[in-house]
Structures are given as C-alpha cells and as structure tokens.
Amino acid sequence: MSIGHQTLHLIDPFLFIRLLYIAGQYDNTSNAVVCVFIAVGVIKNSSSRAQQTLINDMTDSWQECMNHCVDVTKQAGKIVREALEKDIAVMEKSSPTDLVTETDQRVEKLIISAIREKYPTHCFIGEESVAAGAPSVLSDGPTWIIDPIDGTTNFVHRFPFVSVSIGFTVNKEVEFGIVYSCMEDKMYTARRGKGAFCNGLPIKVSGQEDITKSLVLTEMGLKKDPEHFKTVMDNIQKILNVPVHGVRCPGSAAVNMCLVACGAADAYYHQGIYCWDMAGGAALVTEAGGVIVDITGGPFDLMSRRLIVASSPRVAQRIAQELTVFPCGRDDAPCSH
Numbered sequence: 001m002s003i004g005h006q007t008l009h010l011i012d013p014f015l016f017i018r019l020l021y022i023a024g025q026y027d028n029t030s031n032a033v034v035c036v037f038i039a040v041g042v043i044k045n046s047s048s049r050a051q052q053t054l055i056n057d058m059t060d061s062w063q064e065c066m067n068h069c070v071d072v073t074k075q076a077g078k079i080v081r082e083a084l085e086k087d088i089a090v091m092e093k094s095s096p097t098d099l100v101t102e103t104d105q106r107v108e109k110l111i112i113s114a115i116r117e118k119y120p121t122h123c124f125i126g127e128e129s130v131a132a133g134a135p136s137v138l139s140d141g142p143t144w145i146i147d148p149i150d151g152t153t154n155f156v157h158r159f160p161f162v163s164v165s166i167g168f169t170v171n172k173e174v175e176f177g178i179v180y181s182c183m184e185d186k187m188y189t190a191r192r193g194k195g196a197f198c199n200g201l202p203i204k205v206s207g208q209e210d211i212t213k214s215l216v217l218t219e220m221g222l223k224k225d226p227e228h229f230k231t232v233m234d235n236i237q238k239i240l241n242v243p244v245h246g247v248r249c250p251g252s253a254a255v256n257m258c259l260v261a262c263g264a265a266d267a268y269y270h271q272g273i274y275c276w277d278m279a280g281g282a283a284l285v286t287e288a289g290g291v292i293v294d295i296t297g298g299p300f301d302l303m304s305r306r307l308i309v310a311s312s313p314r315v316a317q318r319i320a321q322e323l324t325v326f327p328c329g330r331d332d333a334p335c336s337h
C-alpha cells in the first residue's frame with residue numbers, strides 16, 4: 001500500500017499549470033498544445049504506474065511479513081550478540097553434543113511472540129518448541145520455520161558462525177528467507193522471484209560447474225550410530241577423492257547455505273539436519289542463482305532432513321553421484337524428535 005501512495009505523491013499537482021505557463025512565455029499556441037499533451041501524458045503515465053504499483057503491492061502481501069521478519073530478526077540478533085559478551089550456561093538436549101542455551105529458548109520465544117502478535121492465524125515450526133514437544137508438521141497455511149540459533153555449539157565456543165534463521169512458507173513453498181550471521185553482522189535476505197541480498201547488496205552463486213575446482217561444505221555431526229558415523233566419514237573421503245579444492249565444516253547450516261549463495265563456497269551437502277536449518281537458507285540459494293536438490297539428486301523436500309545445494313546443477317549432481325545415503329527420518333514423521 002505504501003509504495004502506491006509514494007508513487008501518487010510523486011505526481012506534481014502544479015506540473016500541468018507550470019507547463020502551460022512556460023508555453024505562455026513563448027506566446028506560441030502550438031507550444032502550448034505540445035505542453036498540454038506532455039502534461040496529460042505525464043499525469044496519465046504516473047497514474048497508471050501508481051495503479052500498477054498498488055495492484056502489485058496488494059498481490060504481494062507477503063512482503064509486509066518479510067519486512068516484519070527483518071525487524072524481528074534484528075532484535076533477535078541483538079540478543080544473541082549481547083549474550084556472547086556474557087557467561088553462557090550450556091544444557092544438553094538429546095545427547096552430550098546436542099547443546100542448548102537459555103539464549104536459544106529466549107530468542108525463539110521472542111521471535112514467535114513478535115510474529116504471532118501481528119499474524120495470529122499463522123503457523124510456526126520452531127526448533128526449541130519442537131524440542132519441547134510441539135508438532136513439526138508443514139501445512140499449506142503461512143508458516144514460519146525458525147531456528148533461533150543455528151550453530152549453538154559455535155555460539156557456546158564463540159566460533160564465528162552463529163545465525164538466526166527464519167524461513168516463511170505458503171503452500172509448502174518457501175516465500176522468503178532471512179539469515180542473520182550474528183558475529184559477522186551480515187543480514188542475508190531473499191524473497192521468491194526478487195533476488196538474494198547481503199546487507200542490502202545483491203549476491204549470487206559462483207556459477208562453478210567443475211567439481212574439481214569446487215570448495216565443498218558439509219557437517220560431520222557426532223553420530224550416535226557407528227554405522228551412520230562411518231557413512232558420514234566415508235562420504236567426506238569420497239568427495240575429497242573426486243578431488244575437490246577442499247571440504248569445510250563451518251558449523252551452521254544456514255550460514256553454509258549463505259556462503260554458497262554469495263559464492264564463497266561452491267556446494268554444501270548434509271544428511272540429518274532439520275527443516276529449521278534449511279528453510280531460511282533455501283530461499284537465499286535459489287534466489288542467488290544456485291540449485292537445491294535432494295541428496296539423491298532428485299527434487300528437494302523441505303521435510304526430508306537432507307539436501308545438496310550448489311552453484312550449478314552439474315556440481316549438485318556430481319556430488320549426489322558420490323554420496324551414500326543413509327536413513328535419517330523425516331521432520332514430519334510421528335515421534336521423530
């Protein structure tokens with residue numbers, strides 16, 4: 001709505017009179033006629049542009065949600081940054097390596113209450129809410145998928161890749177994604193069909209097509225199941241043997257996806273992550289011109305707990321070809337958490 005009004009304000013109500021006056025200075029009827037035509041053209045053009053902007057704005061109702069999301073993410077990021085200056089009390093979730101802090105829980109509560117206040121009918125899937133027993137089911141309705149701190153182990157150690165990640169879906173499709181890398185002070189934003197940005201500047205993937213010239217990201221996790229652990233390690237070895245330029249494990253899935261989106265890395269693959277790790281970054285990668293596929297190379301499924309993102313389809317498929325797949329369940333499977 002606001003864009004429409006702004007455009008209407010751009011029309012100078014005195015333009016028409018001023019043009020007639022200028023024509024009068026020349027005391028020339030044909031000049032006056034030309035000026036009247038120009039004036040009418042300018043006003044007509046501006047009006048139809050204003051009308052079009054108004055229509056676009058009304059059909060683009062999710063933009064307002066995205067603007068609100070950026071504000072909320074900034075507040076959340078501020079809390080995370082302040083918490084890094086203080087002592088961090090660490091608690092364990094499912095295992096001694098699955099960590100959570102008071103800040104994870106506090107930030108998620110803040111995000112959900114700030115969004116629910118404005119959009120009371122919307123749905124939420126939040127990492128800490130799900131850990132506390134909330135369902136993790138993706139409906140067709142507007143849904144906010146939230147990771148209050150992606151990279152909690154990094155946060156605890158002050159290792160510099162810690163992010164707040166929020167993805168917004170409608171009809172199970174990601175409409176926009178916001179990832180704020182707190183220690184780097186980088187705000188990544190992407191809206192479907194409107195590009196990807198870091199701190200307001202456009203970003204794009206490297207476009208690399210040659211796997212042997214690629215820098216590949218993944219995460220090792222610390223798998224409780226020895227067979228899974230062996231598969232994770234074997235997969236890393238296979239990728240290194242392709243060969244590639246290198247493999248890195250930065251420790252935040254959302255940041256990893258942003259690193260691919262801005263061309264600092266060429267690919268990222270992971271099995272065993274969750275929808276809140278992927279939703280925000282998914283928008284970044286696709287809007288930056290990258291691809292996102294299932295670990296098998298097939299279509300990406302947000303609730304499948306696995307993905308490959310890459311700078312090009314060729315690199316994505318080459319990685320899929322190397323990887324051994326292991327079962328890691330689904331986000332929306334009953335009792336999966």
Ligand SMILES: [Mg+2]
Pocket residue numbers: 104127147148149150151152
């Ligand atoms: Mg988290």
